[in-house]
Amino acid sequence: METEELKVFAENLQQDVLSRADAVEDGAMRAESFANIMFEYLRDAEEIEDGIACFIEGRGHRCSGYFISEDNERLDLFLVLPRLEGTVVPVPKSEIDQAFKRLRSFLEKSLDGMHRSLESALEGYDMARSIWDARNDLSSVRLFVLTDGTAKVDRIDNEMLGGIEVSSHLWDLQRLHRSSSSGSLREPIEIDFTRLNGAPIRCLAATPRGGGYRCLMAMLPGSVIVEMYRDHGPRLLERNVRSFLQLRGKVNQGIRKTILDEPEMFLAFNNGLSITASGLKVEDNGDGTVALHSARDLQIVNGGQTTGSIFRASRKDKVDPVELLVPVKITEILSDGDVEKIAPRISQSANNQNKVNIADFSSNHPFHIAFEELSRSTWAPPTDGLQKQTKWFFERARGQYHDALAQNPTPAQRKAWEAIHPRKQMITKTDLAKFEHSWSQLPHIVSRYAQKCYLDFMDRLDARGGFVPDGEYFREAIARAIMFRQTERIVSRQKFGGHRAEIVTYSLAWLSHHTAMRVDLDAIWAQQSMSDALAGFVETISTHAHEHVTNPPGGQNVTEWCKKEKCWDIFREKHIAIPAGVEAGLLSREKGNTRKKPEALGGALSKKDQETIDAVTEVPSETWFGLSAWAKDTNNLQPWQRSLSFSLGKLARASKQPSRKQAEHGEKILAEARRLGFRA
Incomplete structure (x- = not known):
């Protein structure tokens, strides 16, 4: 029974990798897809904080990814050995030993300044340079060899490399399966x-x-x-x-x-x-x-x-x-x-030593529960002239997709279930955070990788005040997911040679900002794809994004540069002409009436309050009406904020001034809308 379960696990793992690779570039980049899925397993097992897929291989050294802690004290290095045969395959001990040896060699060379001999445009350069930059702070390094085969290795004692403690960790198919099927992904301490x-x-x-x-x-x-x-x-x-x-x-x-x-x-x-x-x-x-x-x-x-x-x-x-x-x-x-x-x-x-916004980061958050329910009940439109409809499967907790698939006992039933729930239409919580933050014009947050992006997403969701998604939000969120994954394929086809993740998020953030979020998401949902015109324009944007992110000022590390808000601030101002075909497909904005001069407001107010009221009063009515319509078209802002915008428009049209509270909220609403690209 255990062997059979392991075979099923191996097959599911293989199909997950192939599906994700297909979603990126016609079956290519399987090693990167495998690495990212392994990082997800280890994150869910709470073995690592995160992982960044980054491949380098040379004489005697090899590495597939890394992650450095915020304080530069701990470094994790990864080397993947994918088999992807969909069954239980042993990996020779000699291959495991050699993998650890090559990983350690990469560590030693990086600490010796190997980046100086690499081309700065390559991802491997960023990885090696990041290790070099952290060398004086590092106190421990963990070497991970990750494989979907089965392997045995003798105990590897920790070693000291100068003042750095180096430990070795093997995760093979059996350990992954044990972790994911134990009911608690995390291995207890x-x-x-x-x-x-x-x-x-x-x-x-x-x-x-x-x-x-x-x-x-x-x-x-x-x-x-x-x-x-x-x-x-x-x-x-x-x-x-x-x-x-x-x-x-x-x-x-x-x-x-x-x-x-x-x-x-x-x-x-x-x-x-x-x-x-x-x-x-x-x-x-x-x-x-x-x-x-x-x-x-x-x-x-x-x-x-x-x-x-x-x-x-x-x-x-x-x-x-x-x-x-x-x-x-x-x-x-x-x-x-x-x-x-x-x-x-x-x-x-x-926890009261530092001020922290407490958000529920667990899979049981009401937002995730509601989103999951919507994913189970919402049918996506058929594509390519077919009549068959499918669903997008939101995996609120690791393994839900495979558990649901396993509920179908026969091969025919499993095939039928997968036809309705294609693996390429499965998204996770961290995926969703990445999609939403890209469109919310936070590419510098997305560039901080999965876990930090997710934590920030949940923190902002908590600050929004108990937001629960509805059917409209779900469809538009899936449309944003479609845009993101299609953009991944577009960027991959151009073979920029690295930094695909940063190029994708910066491209979509620019598109979101310069169209004031007026891309027709309903049309993308209906077609389950971007239009040819929009996809072609995204390709154009991505060439500019590549040029921007890979040429940081002062020779900075590209990966670190992309995490900075200044990187986004500069790219946001980049002028790229929007083609007429794309402009024609954007949502229209309603226009209000002409501006009328406001009259003064009496009453005992502070100087700051009066300045806020005066500033909001100066905003033309058509701006408020346009903002309200834009927010409705793009599903931005909360209903009360859209309503207040419309009310402020009516006050401006009637030459009346808002109350202190209306002005205070109106100022914040206008600032947020403009941040997201709204233009009157």
Whole structure:
């Protein structure tokens, strides 16, 4: 049974890669598609923060991708060995050993400045240069070999490369399948405190009645924190709502200063760690205390900055962590408790050192649930003269597509189900964030890659105030997905030689801005494709986008340049003539009546309030009417904002001034519309 399940998993993986490669460029670029799917599995398993596919191969070295943490302290390097045979295929140990050897060789050469011998236009140059730039901050490197074959490898001990610790990690078909089918993609972290500390940890213990948890209070020496982070890294912080923040803020600087200058005051100044776990091994001492031996599924839900700062001080500043005492609260989620619900609430309550907009990043967010329901019930129009209709499958959680496919027991039934739900019409949460942010003219955010783009998308969604998608939003979102994927194919055909992801998002953001978002999304949905005229214009835009992103000022790293808002600010002003055929296909804007001179408003207002009212009053009525119609045509802004725009237009037409509150909101609405390309 297990072998059969593994074969099905291998076949699904093969088809996913082929489908995604076909969606990019007629079956090509399979290695890149394979790499990106592997990164998704590892992200969902919370093994990595993210991955950037980037291929380089030379004499004795080879690499398929990388990712550097925000603080430049941790580097992940990847090498993929795709088989794509759709069945269980062994990979020789010699090939695995050679892969690790070549990956390590690439690391060593990059640290020695290999980028200086590479052409700067190549993606491999950016990867090698990024490693070189981070060389003085790096304290740990993880080498990942990823394959859809089955492989066995002897334990590879960690090594030191100068002051950098290098560890090796193999993910083969069996490990991927185990992770994705275990019910919890993440491999639980187990901590042996007796081993790390040399003895059990003495703790105060309490179990509130009916709470579904018990709490332990303890003091951990900094050396235990360092060893925990050395073994597991950012995986310790998966449920920490602030784990994605950089370790360079004022709070971290203060922690570091205390560690370096006043280590004896660390206990007094630091709030410590809040930890959750679902399994503790303890020994009752009979006096209200317990001896903690080990913990399973351990997570630091508050104290990521403290953890990272102690580890960094130990590795980079050579501080003896034994001298640091860290207060710790460990909450064990008992069998009648729900770790996925309790842990985030603990994290949200405990995280008050930095201001954070708390958003629910889980797949159970109401937005994702509603979008999923729409994807299951909405039929897409038939294409290419066919009568057959299909659906776009939104995968709210990893594996939903394959689970739904598996509900069809016979090959004929599976084929029929796939005909309705083509793999190339499956999109994930991170896909959706990328599509939406590109059209929202945030290409610099999209260029920060999947996880950061998704977090930003959810943060903005949360700020929007409980927005729940409807059928109109779903159809337009899928139209934006169609545009994005068709643009990927267009860019790939031009063989620019790299940076396709950045070129695609910058091209679509420019199109969105310079058409004021008036591309007819309903037409794209109806045709399930861009028009020939629009596709041809996107090709033109992409050549300009390529020229822009690959020529950063001052010889900057292209990848880092594209992440900067200034990069977008400059490209946004690029003039590219919009062809008449494209212009004719844009949505029209209603025009209001002519402007009338407003009259003064009395009342006790602050100078700033009066200036805001005066500025909004000066806006012609036709601008407000046009903005309201534009927002309706493009499905931008919220209904109340469109309504207020129309009301402001009526006030301007009647030569009346708005209230303070109307003016305040109107100023923000107009600024946001203009950011998105609206022109009166």
